[in-house]
């Protein structure tokens with residue numbers, strides 16, 4: 001076979017490895033659920049009427065059903081008199097789009113572009129980094145962290161058509177420093193907070209940036225709004241007010257931010273137009289719609305108010321309670337995600353199914369999302385979980401894992 005094929009992607013392999021676990025999850029009634037919202041963190045299955053607490057939601061601050069955000073969405077729609085103006089934003093845009101970008105730029109201390117999704121932002125930005133159009137000087141060698149989110153890995157083959165692309169071991173500062181010594185310019189691509197818990201070694205990376213001119217791209221979807229005085233996210237919160245010219249951050253506005261769409265944080269206005277014009281999906285016919293933009297304006301106001309701090313505090317309290325009951329590698333971590341490792345994939349679905357019958361949905365995760373042999377329950381804690389529910393949930397996790405996995409890596413605190 002052509003040796004240029006399957007350098008960065010192999011669906012045969014990925015599907016053969018991943019699909020049996022999806023089938024198992026389906027057999028345990030853990031996917032394809034039809035639901036309606038019946039409370040803050042509560043859903044109800046439409047077909048059975050079964051109510052449950054959703055511990056698999058990225059709405060870490062519980063903002064998605066905040067009345068101000070819903071009202072914002074309605075106002076956005078009412079003021080625009082249209083959900084959607086299907087023309088490229090290069091040509092024209094609703095005035096509310098500028099208001100949202102100005103608001104995001106203020107709270108995140110960067111030049112912000114609002115996008116339809118975080119993945120569209122990534123698809124737009126990464127190839128322009130690879131071709132050196134978002135930085136001065138030479139095209140960089142790109143180093144992707146091995147555990148980068150799928151939305152970044154998806155763009156790897158496109159980047160590899162512009163420059164050399166390497167994959168680093170997870171969070172390996174030595175590997176990145178060696179690359180910086182070897183190549184005149186390196187761009188490192190990573191998550192700020194990872195989907196399976198844990199964060200990037202941002203402080204060490206900033207040191208490498210100072211020393212070697214390392215370009216940094218972070219996708220901080222999981223920590224936006226959750227971390228930082230203005231909810232700017234984990235990576236941005238560790239950076240100076242003026243974003244280094246060698247830094248770009250993208251994040252989803254559909255997670256803790258409480259809205260929909262995504263954001264790109266750029267260091268200056270200089271690359272704004274180029275990013276929009278040549279960023280592929282950023283310039284096609286969809287940009288955030290009027291309801292999404294109205295919701296974003298309302299969320300920006302919440303980010304500027306004491307409510308943000310209050311919700312961040314509640315989330316920390318809930319995480320501290322969970323950590324006091326269940327031992328995970330992420331204990332005490334900045335992220336809202338905890339991975340309770342079970343090990344065996346089938347046992348993971350079985351335990352997850354039993355926990356669901358007790359009224360809590362947590363997603364079982366397997367290879368290739370989790371590392372081989374490290375299947376487990378991905379628990380996503382929120383500000384709007386109440387402590388009694390969390391206590392009942394921890395009882396279930398403790399009881400089931402102790403009873404079922406004799407040599408599981410789960411340790412009960």
Ligand SMILES: *Cc1c(COP(=O)(O)O)cnc(C)c1O
Nearest residue numbers: 117118119149151219221222252
């Ligand atoms: C959820 C997530 C995405 C996808 O966000 P969309 O806005 O749905 O495109 C991308 N990257 C990371 C790290 C995520 O967690």
